[in-house]
Amino acid sequence: MLKSKSIIWLVLLLVVGIGAACDGQTDEANKLVDEGNAIVKKSNDISAKAADSLNALMGEKMTQAEDLEQYKTANKAKFDEVVSLYEQLDKSGTEAAAKFEQASKLNTDAKFKEYAAAKAQEFKKRAEIDRVSATFVKSFLAEKDAEKADRQVADYNKKNADMIKEADGLMAKADQIVKDNPGVFK
Numbered sequence: 001m002l003k004s005k006s007i008i009w010l011v012l013l014l015v016v017g018i019g020a021a022c023d024g025q026t027d028e029a030n031k032l033v034d035e036g037n038a039i040v041k042k043s044n045d046i047s048a049k050a051a052d053s054l055n056a057l058m059g060e061k062m063t064q065a066e067d068l069e070q071y072k073t074a075n076k077a078k079f080d081e082v083v084s085l086y087e088q089l090d091k092s093g094t095e096a097a098a099k100f101e102q103a104s105k106l107n108t109d110a111k112f113k114e115y116a117a118a119k120a121q122e123f124k125k126r127a128e129i130d131r132v133s134a135t136f137v138k139s140f141l142a143e144k145d146a147e148k149a150d151r152q153v154a155d156y157n158k159k160n161a162d163m164i165k166e167a168d169g170l171m172a173k174a175d176q177i178v179k180d181n182p183g184v185f186k
Helices: 002-058 060-064 068-074 076-104 110-142 146-180
Strands: none
Touching: 002 060, 002 076, 002 110, 060 068, 068 076, 076 110, 110 146
């Protein structure tokens, strides 16, 4: 009788221990998600500034400029600032993606893992968008042939739109997981 009670207590302790370990991983996963979200939130203002600055530089003023090379030279500091902003965003997006990827690998609910993995993919894609944007601005500034520069702009716009669509799709997937599983996400 004493032996069977000892076994029961041992089994109960084991169950409680496993439950505590899983809660610890859930807490750790939530902490990583919170850290990733904080990185993204901090980057939102930078993202808006980068997009607004690039649109202003590549917009009406540029198309109305009589000499494209002179326009580029006159606005070199602004173009360089845009490159710097996109490089910062690339770094932030990569860091946020890493946090979500870590969370997706912890011992948590399957839907939480799926959500974290989708967010990791989304932020990797957004970091890629920012990296491509920085590279585009640099190559645009270096291009001396106006026709080639026009093709660069058109190619960039198409590639950027496609990547944004992909990132938005990943965001929608993550949002749907949350919506479909309210008990998992509180």
